[in-house]
Amino acid sequence: QAQLVESGGGLVQAGTSLRLSCVASGRTATMNAMAWFRQAPGKQREFVASIFWTGDTTNYADSVKGRFTISRDNAKMTVFLQMNSLKPEDTAVYYCAARNNVYVTNFYDPRVYQTWGQGTQVTVSS
Numbered sequence: 001q002a003q004l005v006e007s008g009g010g011l012v013q014a015g016t017s018l019r020l021s022c023v024a025s026g027r028t029a030t031m032n033a034m035a036w037f038r039q040a041p042g043k044q045r046e047f048v049a050s051i052f053w054t055g056d057t058t059n060y061a062d063s064v065k066g067r068f069t070i071s072r073d074n075a076k077m078t079v080f081l082q083m084n085s086l087k088p089e090d091t092a093v094y095y096c097a098a099r100n101n102v103y104v105t106n107f108y109d110p111r112v113y114q115t116w117g118q119g120t121q122v123t124v125s126s
Contacts, residue, residue, distance in 0.1 A: 034096065
């Protein structure tokens with residue numbers, strides 16, 4: 001069984017940075033693409049960024065482009081989300097997700113991801 005464990009969340013001030021980590025374990029051979037989603041109270045879960053375990057392709061939500069960077073360490077089966085210039089509206093629970101399918105057009109849709117972590121809280125104060 002595949003597992004994802006996130007870490008790195010916390011309470012920070014606006015304008016500062018945080019780096020989230022997601023460690024994959026178990027049946028990782030089926031995880032072809034990884035993504036970060038977030039969910040604020042009372043809102044739907046939304047796509048943040050995605051990356052493949054091979055190649056250089058990444059995707060970002062418009063709201064985080066230029067501020068967030070997704071990266072990976074294949075040897076450690078870890079995906080990172082570097083978050084800079086944080087804003088109060090970035091406050092949410094951040095989830096790591098994995099999907100089996102390589103080629104999907106709706107990579108931003110949480111329904112195409114099969115494995116999820118437990119989430120890590122990020123709170124940005126103004």
